[in-house]
Amino acid sequence: MTDARAIHLADYQPFSHLIEHVALTFHLSPNATRVQARLAVRPNPAREQGLDLRLDGEGLRLVRLAVDGRELTVQPDETGLTIRAADLPDTAFVLETEVEIAPEGNTALEGLYMSRGMYCTQCEAEGFRKITFYPDRPDVMARFRVRVNGDHPVLLSNGNLVDQGPGWTEWDDPWPKPAYLFALVAGDLRAHSATFRTLSGRDVALNIWVRPGDEGRCAYAMDSLIRSMKWDEQVYGREYDLDIFNIVAVDDFNMGAMENKGLNIFNSKFVLASPETATDDDFARIEAIIAHEYFHNWTGNRITCRDWFQLCLKEGLTVYRDQQFTGDMRSHAVKRIEDVLMLRARQFREDQGPLSHAVRPESYVEINNFYTATIYEKGAEVIGMLRRLVGDDGYARALDLYFDRHDGQAATIEDWLCVFQDATGRDMTQFKRWYSEAGTPRLKVSDDFNNDTYTLHFEQENPATPGQPVKGAKVLPIAVGLLNPNGDEVLPTTVLEMTHMRQSFAFEGLATRPVASVLRGFSAPVVLERAVSAEERAFLLAHDTDPFNKWEAGRALAKDLLARMVTEGAAIGPGWLEAMARVAQDGSLDPAFRALCLRLPSEDDMAQTQHAAGHVPDPAGIYAGRRRMGDALARRLAPDLPGLIASLAEPGPFTPDARAAGRRALRLAALSLLSRVDGGTAARAAYRAADNMTEEVGALSCLLDIGQGAEELARFEARWRSDRNVMDKWFALQIAYAAPDRAAEVTQTLTQHPDFDWKNPNRFRSVIGALSGHHAGFHHSSGAGYALVAEWLLRLDPLNPQTAARMSTAFDTWPRYDADRQAMVREALQRMLATDGLSRDLTEMAVRMLGD
Numbered sequence: 001m002t003d004a005r006a007i008h009l010a011d012y013q014p015f016s017h018l019i020e021h022v023a024l025t026f027h028l029s030p031n032a033t034r035v036q037a038r039l040a041v042r043p044n045p046a047r048e049q050g051l052d053l054r055l056d057g058e059g060l061r062l063v064r065l066a067v068d069g070r071e072l073t074v075q076p077d078e079t080g081l082t083i084r085a086a087d088l089p090d091t092a093f094v095l096e097t098e099v100e101i102a103p104e105g106n107t108a109l110e111g112l113y114m115s116r117g118m119y120c121t122q123c124e125a126e127g128f129r130k131i132t133f134y135p136d137r138p139d140v141m142a143r144f145r146v147r148v149n150g151d152h153p154v155l156l157s158n159g160n161l162v163d164q165g166p167g168w169t170e171w172d173d174p175w176p177k178p179a180y181l182f183a184l185v186a187g188d189l190r191a192h193s194a195t196f197r198t199l200s201g202r203d204v205a206l207n208i209w210v211r212p213g214d215e216g217r218c219a220y221a222m223d224s225l226i227r228s229m230k231w232d233e234q235v236y237g238r239e240y241d242l243d244i245f246n247i248v249a250v251d252d253f254n255m256g257a258m259e260n261k262g263l264n265i266f267n268s269k270f271v272l273a274s275p276e277t278a279t280d281d282d283f284a285r286i287e288a289i290i291a292h293e294y295f296h297n298w299t300g301n302r303i304t305c306r307d308w309f310q311l312c313l314k315e316g317l318t319v320y321r322d323q324q325f326t327g328d329m330r331s332h333a334v335k336r337i338e339d340v341l342m343l344r345a346r347q348f349r350e351d352q353g354p355l356s357h358a359v360r361p362e363s364y365v366e367i368n369n370f371y372t373a374t375i376y377e378k379g380a381e382v383i384g385m386l387r388r389l390v391g392d393d394g395y396a397r398a399l400d401l402y403f404d405r406h407d408g409q410a411a412t413i414e415d416w417l418c419v420f421q422d423a424t425g426r427d428m429t430q431f432k433r434w435y436s437e438a439g440t441p442r443l444k445v446s447d448d449f450n451n452d453t454y455t456l457h458f459e460q461e462n463p464a465t466p467g468q469p470v471k472g473a474k475v476l477p478i479a480v481g482l483l484n485p486n487g488d489e490v491l492p493t494t495v496l497e498m499t500h501m502r503q504s505f506a507f508e509g510l511a512t513r514p515v516a517s518v519l520r521g522f523s524a525p526v527v528l529e530r531a532v533s534a535e536e537r538a539f540l541l542a543h544d545t546d547p548f549n550k551w552e553a554g555r556a557l558a559k560d561l562l563a564r565m566v567t568e569g570a571a572i573g574p575g576w577l578e579a580m581a582r583v584a585q586d587g588s589l590d591p592a593f594r595a596l597c598l599r600l601p602s603e604d605d606m607a608q609t610q611h612a613a614g615h616v617p618d619p620a621g622i623y624a625g626r627r628r629m630g631d632a633l634a635r636r637l638a639p640d641l642p643g644l645i646a647s648l649a650e651p652g653p654f655t656p657d658a659r660a661a662g663r664r665a666l667r668l669a670a671l672s673l674l675s676r677v678d679g680g681t682a683a684r685a686a687y688r689a690a691d692n693m694t695e696e697v698g699a700l701s702c703l704l705d706i707g708q709g710a711e712e713l714a715r716f717e718a719r720w721r722s723d724r725n726v727m728d729k730w731f732a733l734q735i736a737y738a739a740p741d742r743a744a745e746v747t748q749t750l751t752q753h754p755d756f757d758w759k760n761p762n763r764f765r766s767v768i769g770a771l772s773g774h775h776a777g778f779h780h781s782s783g784a785g786y787a788l789v790a791e792w793l794l795r796l797d798p799l800n801p802q803t804a805a806r807m808s809t810a811f812d813t814w815p816r817y818d819a820d821r822q823a824m825v826r827e828a829l830q831r832m833l834a835t836d837g838l839s840r841d842l843t844e845m846a847v848r849m850l851g852d
């Protein structure tokens with residue numbers, strides 16, 4: 001796409017000036033907040049001298065501007081203001097500005113805004129320019145001192161609290177930071193507090209700030225924070241660096257959470273949890289997100305990104321770190337499977353369509369549109385591969401060097417790869433293609449056996465993506481193990497390093513032809529293409545020692561079967577059913593792992609696979625086939641389900657730990673199957689008996705899945721009406737389990753509900769997002785799903801373009817489907833583009849998705 005407003009990596013220039021210190025004073029008021037800024041500035045010696053000073057600023061009313069105390073008259077334009085070089089000293093100077101902003105009218109939730117009476121900020125990526133005039137770019141790092149004046153009892157900003165009085169506080173952050181890490185919060189809040197003693201013996205005050213009444217739901221988030229702090233010390237040697245660490249929960253938030261220095265701001269959904277209101281998945285997500293934002297203190301804050309093209313430098317690495325943490329806290333096997341499920345569902349999907357982009361893109365129009373699965377999840381996969389290639393020791397040395405060398409800097413992917421090169425001696429030139437080239441490689445595998453030698457032949461294919469027709473060979477770490485036909489492992493996991501388009505690896509001295517377990521642990525983010533018989537898959541499901549590949553074998557069995565059902569009308573034979581029955585009943589396996597094995601492949605996953613195999617996916621056919629598989633599995637397992645459910649009952653009070661959560665997951669998976677044969681009797685009883693949200697939502701889902709549960713839905717609503725986070729589940733569930741031909745209608749009805757507060761991003765996602773996540777409903781042949789989602793995105797766009805644009809990715813799979821569906825989606829996207837005043841965010845997305 002060519003767009004005059006596009007920003008290109010190749011055009012990077014350091015900023016004209018350095019900002020050494022920033023002093024900000026806020027006088028908070030809903031419609032007329034005053035922001036005074038005092039910047040200590042000097043020309044950047046790395047640039048030519050005598051340059052104008054350009055400051056970003058949007059929607060600000062400039063009240064005053066002075067240089068070294070001398071008032072200047074400058075007329076701001078749409079995106080900022082320029083102070084001509086002639087008006088600036090050629091040495092250090094002080095720039096003072098005063099602006100007025102209106103947080104109450106800020107519905108975009110970027111910059112300083114209000115959420116149910118409290119003030120809060122979101123500055124990443126470019127929100128600070130809506131607060132004051134400033135060089136709003138990550139490579140401008142400065143020390144901030146902030147004074148907050150306001151009526152609210154709690155007034156917070158970054159860094160350490162250095163002074164306070166009635167109606168004001170003053171904060172000093174000793175660590176230079178870019179403006180996107182600035183934060184301010186003011187509200188009537190209560191703290192859940194604790195103390196953490198760091199490795200070197202310093203005490204840090206920890207506070208989680210919430211609305212009055214929510215204090216009792218912070219314990220798990222606090223526990224997660226303390227474990228994260230400890231883990232980062234133990235595993236990465238990273239210690240926290242301020243006297244205080246604050247987390248604030250906010251109801252209206254575009255994203256999950258934000259790592260502002262010393263003052264993390266969270267979507268309340270990812271902080272507040274009690275057994276009665278949060279599911280096991282919620283607890284796990286809270287733990288992971290608390291860890292993620294905390295880990296940013298080093299990977300993101302102390303070392304930040306030079307420009308937004310380097311976003312994966314902080315996000316890929318921090319996602320990788322939070323994945324390691326969760327694996328250590330819970331189960332590495334289960335975590336890996338869940339991460340790969342997510343990678344395929346979001347990132348492979350993105351890579352297969354018109355939005356495919358590199359982990360480090362070369363250009364963008366609106367940076368908010370690049371907070372994607374590719375930057376985050378593929379960015380983390382790339383780091384996992386680096387680690388497999390250089391080994392644990394090499395990785396540890398490289399990371400130590402990274403922290404030593406780049407602390408306090410705004411770094412690049414080149415800097416990152418250079419530390420690996422310097423610490424391990426490995427040349428990173430070819431590996432760098434993972435950062436610059438988009439697309440999911442396809443890895444074709446064949447094998448042969450001669451005398452005593454078994455050979456694996458690999459061929460990689462790097463498909464064309466928008467703007468990148470031709471690509472070179474990628475470095476692929478391929479973890480392989482070999483099993484004897486009797487199930488014994490003859491070659492433990494070995495990492496083969498593929499660097500050419502075609503490559504073969506031979507294993508000698510084998511008495512019999514082995515069974516290969518390829519791409520163990522999903523050692524590279526590729527699509528594996530290998531003709532494997534159902535018998536061999538069942539063998540690997542039974543015997544593979546690698547838990548990921550064991551699960552993958554069962555998954556592949558299910559997908560092969562579903563694909564044959566949809567395309568050839570195949571019947572469900574006993575092979576898959578017996579293999580599943582063995583897993584379900586294998587008490588030696590972790591219940592969480594068994595629950596994952598019993599989960600059928602998602603409809604979107606099937607559509608993605610069918611498209612890749614050259615078929616046009618039929619959403620209704622996939623839906624029906626998947627239902628039939630679930631019914632058949634339920635009938636096969638029926639005699640054993642009540643016993644399995646009873647054996648997994650947890651005596652004693654609810655605990656959110658991984659062991660208990662895994663048992664509940666398997667119990668609910670079994671209950672869901674049982675509901676298909678007992679008419680919902682067991683699920684209704686489970687709903688009545690539930691004393692925690694996991695089982696309440698789990699049993700309700702079982703009933704909705706078989707077209708029942710109206711009474712339970714009404715009871716759920718009556719009980720939870722005043723709890724916003726719980727009610728999000730109530731909205732989403734009804735749509736998720738609606739029959740495909742009714743999904744749009746159910747959604748439409750829920751948009752009329754008095755509690756459908758569509759300006760709240762969580763609520764919008766739980767309704768409109770639930771419809772776009774309902775594969776057969778969204779892609780229903782009537783087009784009702786497309787029309788309703790498009791209509792609501794257009795309604796949201798003028799108020800909150802960031803969320804509207806992000807949710808528009810619902811449409812990015814359109815090239816997979818038949819001509820009628822393609823035409824309907826193209827028409828919807830073109831209608832968006834024809835709308836007056838469409839945001840830059842949504843315009844960019846629609847243009848990219850249309851691919852014109």
Ligand SMILES: [Zn+2]
Pocket residue numbers: 292296314315318
């Ligand atoms: Zn992050």
